[in-house]
Amino acid sequence: MDANATTPLLPEVFEAMRPFWLENFGNASSIHQQGQQARAAVDHARESVARLLVCRASEIVFTSGGTESDNLALFGTLNAGDHLITTTIEHHAVLHAAEALAERGIGVTFLPCTPGGLIEPATLQAALRPNTRLVSIMLANNETGTIQPIAELSAIAHAAGSLFHTDAVQATGKLPIDLSPKGLWKNVDLLTLSGHKMYAPQGTGVLFVRRNVRLAPLFHGGSHERQRRAGTENVPGIVALGKAAEIAGQWLKTDGPAELTALRDRLEQGILTAVEESGINGAGTPRVSNTSNLYFDHVEAEALVIALDLKGLAVSGGSACQSGATEPSHVLTSMGLSPARARASIRFSLSRLTTEEEVDYALTLIPAAVARLRTLSPTYLRSEAALASS
Secondary structure, eight states: OBTTTOOOOOHHHHHHHTHHHHTOOOOTTOOSHHHHHHHHHHHHHHHHHHHHHTSOGGGEEEESSHHHHHHHHHHTTOOTTOEEEEETTSOHHHHHHHHHHHTTTOEEEEEOOOTTSOOOHHHHHHHOOTTEEEEEOOSBOTTTOBBOOHHHHHHHHHHTTOEEEEEOTTTBTTBOOOOSTTSTTTTOOEEEEEGGGTTSOTTOEEEEEOTTOOOOOSSOSSOHHHHTSOSOOOHHHHHHHHHHHHHHHHHHTTTHHHHHHHHHHHHHHHHHHHSSSEEETTTTSOBOTTEEEEEETTOOHHHHHHHHHHTTOOOBSSOGGGTTOSSOOHHHHHTTOOHHHHHTEEEEEOOTTOOHHHHHHHHHHHHHHHHHHHTTOHHHHHHHHHHHHO
């Protein structure tokens, strides 16, 4: 139940990429037959991703993953003297890139969020400046699953003459995305996705770059990806990402999203019923179908993660990229949680392969693990003693 950290490689995805490791191993830039077979496979994958995003194939840039795509979006559009607006709840791929840009003479504003984890349009409107070149706001949060009102936010940015980027790593394949010129997100200029969050292998990603957006490359070398991303294409990984995009598009047209939401809700309600002093972080806000972030007062998240892991249940105390960090989640503290409650919060993120039986098994483990850890908690024992005396 840690699919937001990474998803399993689907068997169909593996079978699609396997020949391009062994038999069809040509360089997609070569003009001989093997090279052209690889080129055709890359082109097919590009079209598959474009269909999922409802955009032109020429607007798809293949990268090594979400971090590179986020960095390319920010560093590729900003210069000294420009102004960047982002938020306090972004993934560190954006936050740390923004901090590095600030050292290069770019003004940076970090927008706060509501207690539910939302960025309010009025907050963005108030932060805009005449030199605001780029606004970068994630679509779905990796820790809470909260979905931002990207259509409204991007329209505000465009009205001010700014470009708009969204990190959609945790949303692609879970939500329908329409980047067409007449679609809901027609004002999104740049969008990031990552293959290993949607059942493709790690080390694959995409940056959508809308037509006519000028982008300076991070890497200098060959003329790959229309001179936007130099480097020999990772043909097996790109083929896999294309296949994963096809499968995701098909899944979104079924009852799969509603069924996954029902599983997530079943897990949440089972926990809230069985465990006192627990709750949902971001409750009441729109969330992607698979993600739940819950707090368990008087418990250290790291201890609970380990206790559940020993029983065969994999969950996370926050972003996988921050595993082992001593500081509480920047997302949860930005939402107004105390450091203690943020450190007592666990992320459950289901996959499309999660079953009812697995949810039921988790519901037998979690209450017992929380109860056991609370017997070791001085704060819980003090609160129990206070209740008994009253």
